[in-house]
Amino acid sequence: MAGGSGRIVRYLVVALVCVTIFYFVSTSSLSSYAQPLAEQAAGKFSWDKPSTPSNKDTSKTDYDAIADAFHSKPSDATNKEPDTKPLGSTTPNITPLTPSELSPPAPGERVNATFVTLARNTDIWEIARSIRQIEDRFNRNYNYDWVFLNDKPFDDTFKKVTTSLVSGKTHYGEIPVEHWSFPSWIDQKKAEAVREDMRRRKIIYGDSVSYRHMCRFESGFFFRHPLLKQFEYYWRVEPSVELYCDVHYDPFRYMKDNKKKYSFVLSLYEYVETIPTLWDSTKKFIKAHPEHIAADNSMPFLSDDGGETYNKCHFWSNFEIGNLDWLRSKAYIDFFESLDKDGGFFYERWGDAPVHSIAAGLLLNKDEIHFFNDIAYYHIPFTHCPTGEDLRLKLRCHCNPSDNFDWKGYSCTSRFFDLNKLAKPEGWMDQV
Numbered sequence: 001m002a003g004g005s006g007r008i009v010r011y012l013v014v015a016l017v018c019v020t021i022f023y024f025v026s027t028s029s030l031s032s033y034a035q036p037l038a039e040q041a042a043g044k045f046s047w048d049k050p051s052t053p054s055n056k057d058t059s060k061t062d063y064d065a066i067a068d069a070f071h072s073k074p075s076d077a078t079n080k081e082p083d084t085k086p087l088g089s090t091t092p093n094i095t096p097l098t099p100s101e102l103s104p105p106a107p108g109e110r111v112n113a114t115f116v117t118l119a120r121n122t123d124i125w126e127i128a129r130s131i132r133q134i135e136d137r138f139n140r141n142y143n144y145d146w147v148f149l150n151d152k153p154f155d156d157t158f159k160k161v162t163t164s165l166v167s168g169k170t171h172y173g174e175i176p177v178e179h180w181s182f183p184s185w186i187d188q189k190k191a192e193a194v195r196e197d198m199r200r201r202k203i204i205y206g207d208s209v210s211y212r213h214m215c216r217f218e219s220g221f222f223f224r225h226p227l228l229k230q231f232e233y234y235w236r237v238e239p240s241v242e243l244y245c246d247v248h249y250d251p252f253r254y255m256k257d258n259k260k261k262y263s264f265v266l267s268l269y270e271y272v273e274t275i276p277t278l279w280d281s282t283k284k285f286i287k288a289h290p291e292h293i294a295a296d297n298s299m300p301f302l303s304d305d306g307g308e309t310y311n312k313c314h315f316w317s318n319f320e321i322g323n324l325d326w327l328r329s330k331a332y333i334d335f336f337e338s339l340d341k342d343g344g345f346f347y348e349r350w351g352d353a354p355v356h357s358i359a360a361g362l363l364l365n366k367d368e369i370h371f372f373n374d375i376a377y378y379h380i381p382f383t384h385c386p387t388g389e390d391l392r393l394k395l396r397c398h399c400n401p402s403d404n405f406d407w408k409g410y411s412c413t414s415r416f417f418d419l420n421k422l423a424k425p426e427g428w429m430d431q432v
Ligand SMILES: Nc1nc2c(ncn2[C@@H]2O[C@H](COP(=O)(O)OP(=O)(O)O)[C@@H](O)[C@H]2O)c(=O)[nH]1
Pocket: 117, 118, 119, 120, 123, 149, 150, 151, 152, 210, 211, 214, 237, 238, 239, 318
């Protein structure tokens, strides 16, 4: 029995030692892993201040020091905010800089010009991207105004965001209903049947009424909007476009000083299904108004047979810098009204690009149309990336030269160069 009870005592001593060791281990080393995990699970992060405030400056983390540096004004030194403020309130105080503080205005007189954008409220973030690029690459040094037009009233978000991005003044206009509706002479049944047919044939935007109003508005009305009446030149900007290079001079000034009326960066062939009778209407206009046809026009850009048929070449009008007085001239208005009476905006799906281009090609002299090689541009799916490495490096371009569309088979820009006897930029052959 004595041997048995002695064994029991030995077991009890060993058990006690084990329990004691386990206690020390669980309250010391184990807790150093477990505690932060528990705190993180409760929503605390490693840079949080200790919950019991410490007087020691060494308790401050790097995060605090950075946040303080942003915050501190001279008066803050004696008026410290409590340590327990929520994380969100550590956002630095933001005082917006005026455009001239961000970037000094470029020297020289401004032209009477504006950017112009037609957009829906839902286009806000896409147009915000475009504006930011135009501002960063050009307008923050020039501070030109920006006119926004819409067939509905612009909402507060659209106005707030665009006003904050544009360095010049912003103007917001609603389009009069007569400029965004079916004219009285359009046969609604016929127009509807066309849309249905185009829907079945899967023609892009073929079944859309609003797209047709948009194309007609851009063809014949935007330049007559009261907000544009005060301006002489415009630069059209669409949502989601990119500007890949610095614009190192004022393109409006270039247009004015060189008596240019219309300009482009991309040109291509139009989708024939959308304009089957546009050239017939054009020929009718040429016959009715020979007085409007410029002596030194660009017919060879538009037609390969002296005007008999249209080759579908057009300037891509989602980018345009142009003269508003030309669009408001009798020649242009007569052309637009003649086309509008023929009804092709609704009986087909005439786009403003071929309409502007045919007008520029016939009503202007060749030397009034300009190609901006140095304005690098993207609108889905085409890129104009300036030809010439030297130029691209000088303008800090970030486009891939192999994406450049200018000299590819579906572009009409080569024709423009040939017609105007312009020397193509060095390196163009490598991009064909
Ligand atoms: N206010 C308004 N703007 C429109 C409407 N449809 C198109 N737009 C604008 O018209 C321009 C051309 O339209 P977009 O969708 O870019 O056509 P795409 O470039 O031919 O594919 C853009 O500036 C659009 O924001 C519309 O119904 N209302």
